[in-house]
Amino acid sequence: MESFSQPVQVTGARPNGAGTTGPLIIVTILFFMWGLLTSLNDVLIPHLKAIYTLTYVQAMLVQFCFFGAYFVVSLPAGILIKRIGYQNGAVVGLMIAAAGCALFYPASTSGYGMFLLALFVLASGITILQVAANPYVTVLGAAATASSRLTLTQAFNSLGTTIAPALGGMLILSAGVLSVSDLARLPQAEQVIHQANQAASVQGPYLALAAALLVLALMFAAARMPKISHAESSDESPSSGSIFAHRHLVLGAVGIFMYVGGEVSIGSFLINFLGEGNIAGLAHAAAAHYVSYYWGGAMVGRFIGFGIMRKVSPGKALAFNASCSIALILTAIFSHGQVAMWAIIAVGLCNSIMFPVIFSMALNKLGRQTGKGSGLLCMAIVGGAVVPFAQGFLADHIGLQASFLVPAACYAYVLYFGLKYVRMYQERV
Structure with missing residues (x-):
């Protein structure tokens, strides 16, 4: 993390x-x-x-x-x-x-x-x-x-x-x-x-x-x-008042909550998902190797994103990756076999830039309140505790495959935040 x-x-x-x-x-x-x-x-x-x-x-x-x-x-x-x-x-x-x-x-x-x-x-x-x-x-x-x-x-x-x-x-x-x-x-x-x-x-x-x-x-x-x-920051940005007055910080904290929740939730259910008979029917030990591909995709994507984001605005990059994540999750929900298996694993590649981009956008121009803002964003990592719990509830009641609608909804919010930040950034510069 x-x-x-x-x-x-x-x-x-x-x-x-x-x-x-x-x-x-x-x-x-x-x-x-x-x-x-x-x-x-x-x-x-x-x-x-x-x-x-x-x-x-x-x-x-x-x-x-x-x-x-x-x-x-x-x-x-x-x-x-x-x-x-x-x-x-x-x-x-x-x-x-x-x-x-x-x-x-x-x-x-x-x-x-x-x-x-x-x-x-x-x-x-x-x-x-x-x-x-x-x-x-x-x-x-x-x-x-x-x-x-x-x-x-x-x-x-x-x-x-x-x-x-x-x-x-x-x-x-x-x-x-x-x-x-x-x-x-x-x-x-x-x-x-x-x-x-x-x-x-x-x-x-x-x-x-x-x-x-x-x-x-x-x-x-x-x-x-x-x-x-x-x-103490030498930034001349506002240094007093409530950190909750900064709307982009509040939206970013929700974004961190949703992103971490979605990422962790997919990883948490992946072994059981790959063990489903209509997906791959893998034993737990064999499925664990594919979880490494999920997390490894994020590692590879970071280096790709490092080069791309030198030319693409962070908001657009975040929105693009979130859109791809939603499309891949929906593919995994409504298909089966190898298509569903590799679609959900490929979400890891899309996760690559999300955490640092959301974090940096949320802290934009906070000045001396950057430290407090950073603390709020770190606390929002609790999404990794709440979202898997919500998906588990759905998995017990409507089935494991359909329960991936929960992380899809999380990435939908990340998409919204990315598009919202594009407009915010244009207004600020």
């Missing part, structure tokens, strides 16, 4: 970014790790759904707890980092995330509720980590090359989201969970043993992730990082 940082001041940085290669490598690994951890949820959802015979709404509590942490923890994270500093904040975030991963071990023997608690703790750590670590990307090196460093770290974040589903498919889904009918044929004692074995498949991968996060915490604590503090 991408994120943006507030304006900062830097002290203790070396001239021209000398000696910053090591710290930059550590920060880049952090971006990779939180991309990996976020995308692993797409593997956990069908796995836990099958183990505990959950409805779609119940299974979507995974994303509700995970992305709900962004809404709950973002403001406390900012207060914490203001007190203990950015470097210590990143270390605390890594340690909390490691604790969340470690909780998967007792969760595998305790039931679904413990898994949800573990996911909330994990996401809380990632939220603190994002607030603390993002500013370092811009200050670890010369100002002239800050954009290239941001591109590099975001590429590694996308790499994490791309490889996580395939990796999770091999480590977690490879054994295969029995269907409800097959499980019912087993004696009660064997059912309990089978469910326990399947739940235990998450122990090794998440304990390894916990260990990796602790190692990163030690590396970050030992690294010589520049001191960072908030800077």
Whole structure:
């Protein structure tokens, strides 16, 4: 998941970014790790759904707890980092995330509720980590090359989201969970043993992730990082009054809510969708590899979009991508087989530019209120908790394929915001 940082001041940085290669490598690994951890949820959802015979709404509590942490923890994270500093904040975030991963071990023997608690703790750590670590990307090196460093770290974040589903498919889904009918044929004692074995498949991968996060915490604590503090903007734009008076910011916050919700919702249902008999009939482990194509499309699209958007206005680019997303989702809903399968996967390519474009458009000319606006937009990431829940409700009542009307509606709002911004931009320049 991408994120943006507030304006900062830097002290203790070396001239021209000398000696910053090591710290930059550590920060880049952090971006990779939180991309990996976020995308692993797409593997956990069908796995836990099958183990505990959950409805779609119940299974979507995974994303509700995970992305709900962004809404709950973002403001406390900012207060914490203001007190203990950015470097210590990143270390605390890594340690909390490691604790969340470690909780998967007792969760595998305790039931679904413990898994949800573990996911909330994990996401809380990632939220603190994002607030603390993002500013370092811009200050670890010369100002002239800050954009290239941001591109590099975001590429590694996308790499994490791309490889996580395939990796999770091999480590977690490879054994295969029995269907409800097959499980019912087993004696009660064997059912309990089978469910326990399947739940235990998450122990090794998440304990390894916990260990990796602790190692990163030690590396970050030992690294010589520049001191960072908030800077007041010199922009002459309005600096007082309510941030809600800026209509484009409010519309942009709704846009972030809708976009993140739509993107996460598609990824959350993708394995189950590809397992449908009229779509691809894939086993969960095989379908997980195609989820990597969905997230990988966003990574490829970022580099394509970087070149195209040098000549195309952001509003038009956003509207075009949103239109393509809607067309692809409707194709997936009203067709079947390979056409439906590849149509829904191709939405990932369209997602590529949406988050940074909506974010930057919403913050346009906020001046000294940019920091507050950024905080509001980060809280809007809670869309990743709410929208999958709504799609799960529809999936339980009208069917999985038709339930993709929910993300289609989300992209319809993104289309509206893109077209609205084109007019706003023409009025402002």
